[in-house]
Amino acid sequence: MCAAHKTSAGFLGAAGIALAAMALAGCAPDPAPQAAPAPPPVTTSSPAADSAATVAWMNGFCGAVRDFVDGNNKMPSASGETVEAIKKSTSDQLGHYSTILSKTVDGLSALPASPVPAGETAKQEFLGKYTAARDKTVKAKADLDASGKNDTAAQGRAVEGLIAAQKDTNGALDPVAAILGAPELKTAAATAERCRP
DSSP states (O other): OHHHHHHHHHHHHHHHHHHHHHHHTTOOOOOOOOOOOOOOOOOSOOTTTTSHHHHHHHHHHHHHHHHHHHHHTTOOOOOOSSHHHHHHHHHHHHHHHHHHHHHHHHHHHHSOOOSSHHHHHHHHHHHHHHHHHHHHHHHHHHHHHHSOTTOHHHHHHHHHHHHHHHHHHHTTSOTTGGGTTOHHHHHHHHHOGGGOO
16 A cells, blocks of 8 residues: 555656646646637717718707797796786796797607717607606696686696696706717717707
């Protein structure tokens, strides 16, 4: 048993010396294979993204929002001495707001798909906000117009509806801020006429 043990130990010792000699002579066994280097990242930028089509798309996107802002700045003032006069004034405001919101929804809906995915995301986000605001405004106006002439509770609900609609649009007033993460759209916005302040 001792002889067998010595033979195994002698063989292992000789193999270790041979391996050490090969390493010193530069004949070491090949190291484990390395993973191939990763290919360079694919960018979403393309010449088409920098094209006139991208500028035209940004011009349409900014234009739809700008038309809303301009229309909002022309909102009729609330006025009236009586509940009936205040009701009419509020109905006029809701009608004006509904009209400019509908125009904005139509303008955004008419835009073709954005040449850059971030633009399409921004468009859908803005479209959702303006559509929700329009729907709230239309409902508030219809409910107010259907109420009795001295119904102050209906007047209060109509004002709440208008405020809720305005809150929906607050996050959708700056189309350029919505696309700042997309360099192609940011560059296009710099040259799109309706994106300029």
